[in-house]
Amino acid sequence: xxxxxxxxxxxxxxxxxxxxxxxxxxxxxxxxxxxxxxxxxxxxxxxxxxxxxxxxxxxxxxxxxx
Amino acid sequence: xxxxxxxxxxxxxxxxxxxxxxxxxxxxxxxxxxxxxxxxxxxxxxxxxxxxxxxxxxxxxxxxxxxxxxxxxxxxxxxxxxxxxxxxxxxxxxxxxxxxxxxxxxxxxxxxxxxxxxxxxxxxxxxxxxxxxxxxxxxxxxxxxxxxxxxxxxxxxxxxxxxxxxxxxxxxxxxxxxxxxxxxxxxxxxxxxxxxxxxxxxxxxxxxxxxxxxxxxxxxxxxxxxxxxxxxxxxxxxxxxxxxxxxxxxxxxxxxxxxxxxxxxxxxxxxxxxxxxxxxxxxxxxxxxxxxxxxxxxxxxxxxxxxxxxxxxxxxxxxxxxxxxxxxxxxxxxxxxxxxxxxxxxxxxxxxxxxxxxxxxxxxxxxxxxxxxxxxxxxxxxxxxxxxxxxxxxxxxxxxxxxxxxxxx
Numbered sequence: 001x002x003x004x005x006x007x008x009x010x011x012x013x014x015x016x017x018x019x020x021x022x023x024x025x026x027x028x029x030x031x032x033x034x035x036x037x038x039x040x041x042x043x044x045x046x047x048x049x050x051x052x053x054x055x056x057x058x059x060x061x062x063x064x065x066x
Numbered sequence: 067x068x069x070x071x072x073x074x075x076x077x078x079x080x081x082x083x084x085x086x087x088x089x090x091x092x093x094x095x096x097x098x099x100x101x102x103x104x105x106x107x108x109x110x111x112x113x114x115x116x117x118x119x120x121x122x123x124x125x126x127x128x129x130x131x132x133x134x135x136x137x138x139x140x141x142x143x144x145x146x147x148x149x150x151x152x153x154x155x156x157x158x159x160x161x162x163x164x165x166x167x168x169x170x171x172x173x174x175x176x177x178x179x180x181x182x183x184x185x186x187x188x189x190x191x192x193x194x195x196x197x198x199x200x201x202x203x204x205x206x207x208x209x210x211x212x213x214x215x216x217x218x219x220x221x222x223x224x225x226x227x228x229x230x231x232x233x234x235x236x237x238x239x240x241x242x243x244x245x246x247x248x249x250x251x252x253x254x255x256x257x258x259x260x261x262x263x264x265x266x267x268x269x270x271x272x273x274x275x276x277x278x279x280x281x282x283x284x285x286x287x288x289x290x291x292x293x294x295x296x297x298x299x300x301x302x303x304x305x306x307x308x309x310x311x312x313x314x315x316x317x318x319x320x321x322x323x324x325x326x327x328x329x330x331x332x333x334x335x336x337x338x339x340x341x342x343x344x345x346x347x348x349x350x351x352x353x354x355x356x357x358x359x360x361x362x363x364x365x366x367x368x369x370x371x372x373x374x375x376x377x378x379x380x381x382x383x384x385x386x387x388x389x390x391x392x393x394x395x396x397x398x399x400x401x402x403x404x405x406x407x408x409x410x411x412x413x414x415x416x417x418x419x420x421x422x423x424x425x426x427x428x429x430x431x432x433x434x435x436x437x438x439x440x441x442x443x444x445x446x447x448x449x450x451x452x453x454x455x456x457x458x459x460x461x462x463x464x465x466x467x468x469x470x471x472x473x474x475x
Contacts (some may be wrong), residue, residue: 008202008263009200009201009202009203009204009233009250010200010202013201013337015342015343016338016345019345020081020341020344020345020348021347023344023345023349023352024344024347025349026351026352026355028352030352030353030356033221033348033349033352033353034349034353035344035347035387036349037346037348037349040341040446041340041342041345044339044341044342044345045090047270047334048335048338048430050119050202050337051228051331051334051338052230053288056318057230057232058221058232058233058234058235059232059233059235059295060212060234060235060237061234061235061236061237061255061259064080
């Protein structure tokens with residue numbers, strides 16, 4: 001199960017999508033748009049960081065009776 | 067000679083149709099032993115099925131051979147499904163098979179069907195139970211043989227789609243005694259690893275017995291009870307095990323399972339970058355809108371300046387003054403014209419004209435004399451160029467021009 005508080009990749013991606021759609025719809029005060037933009041950039045960077053390439057990590061569990 | 071006369075073909079065709087019209091003969095499972103098995107280059111199989119007393123020729127056409135999961139051999143005991151019919155050209159009665167399984171597997175197969183029925187009734191395979199796979203799993207659990215091609219295929223595909231995605235392997239015995247228990251334990255164990263949010267359970271192709279562990283109840287239950295979604299990739303596409311039914315997603319091959327579990331990194335990145343661009347555009351647009359609004363307000367503010375107001379008033383005043391002047395001038399002109407016209411008229415009706423033409427105005431004590439009755443005593447006569455005092459000698463009423471009254475001139 002996912003750890004509490006920490007949002008999954010999907011949740012953050014959906015949040016970013018919703019944010020951008022709201023911004024595109026317009027109508028919010030400028031200050032809020034800029035705040036949303038800042039927040040969106042943070043989300044995007046965190047998502048991209050998660051996608052950053054790394055070396056393959058294969059963990060092998062020992063087969064023991066549970 | 068008695069009865070109807072037929073050609074050979076007519077007879078054979080008649081018998082073929084008689085057989086074909088019997089519903090029992092259309093759906094039979096035949097039990098027997100294979101002999102004289104032949105595989106033709108056309109892909110069709112021909113063989114004889116026999117028991118202690120009888121035998122029957124059988125044909126299994128190519129399209130059905132793909133469904134047979136073993137290589138038939140003479141002497142094998144089998145169950146063959148199909149229909150009995152007549153081969154018209156040869157006048158031979160034979161069996162047209164459309165499926166074949168090894169006899170003795172029958173019992174195992176019955177167990178499979180019974181268990182499937184039971185678990186279906188329990189709702190273990192309900193579509194509503196199926197969970198969506200995570201878009202980007204933090205770790206992917208794998209339960210399969212440590213040595214088989216399955217692990218290799220999954221690693222290859224996962225590494226290509228998303229280099230560096232963490233894989234957690236729980237090696238499991240995938241066939242033989244204890245395999246089912248090991249697989250079920252493996253699923254439980256790997257699902258407990260922190261970060262694992264999707265699991266691939268897999269095994270390469272094999273005979274029904276080889277795959278049997280994946281048809282055991284404990285495996286199906288372990289898959290169904292797994293707290294994270296399970297992708298099942300057992301055997302070939304044509305084999306469906308209870309593990310496949312219980313899984314959230316079924317993949318035809320281990321590579322396909324990896325494709326389902328692992329997203330393409332580049333696609334995700336491109337999607338995020340597109341969102342970033344859109345966000346930037348939206349923020350810019352909003353900023354520009356605000357700047358434009360500010361500009362508009364500034365213009366309106368300028369329009370409200372007092373100096374501007376005064377200037378406008380002065381302009382208005384000058385304009386009014388101009389109009390006033392013009393109006394005055396027009397009025398004067400009109401009055402002058404009217405005066406001129408009146409003077410002309412006055413002149414026309416005045417006495418001077420008459421005097422010039424020879425008329426004389428008679429005055430008595432300063433008042434005009436308009437009738438002969440007034441003409442007595444002294445009168446003054448006005449001429450165009452002077453005045454004369456005269457005395458009336460005589461007067462007589464009547465038309466001075468000697469015409470009777472009432473006659474028109």
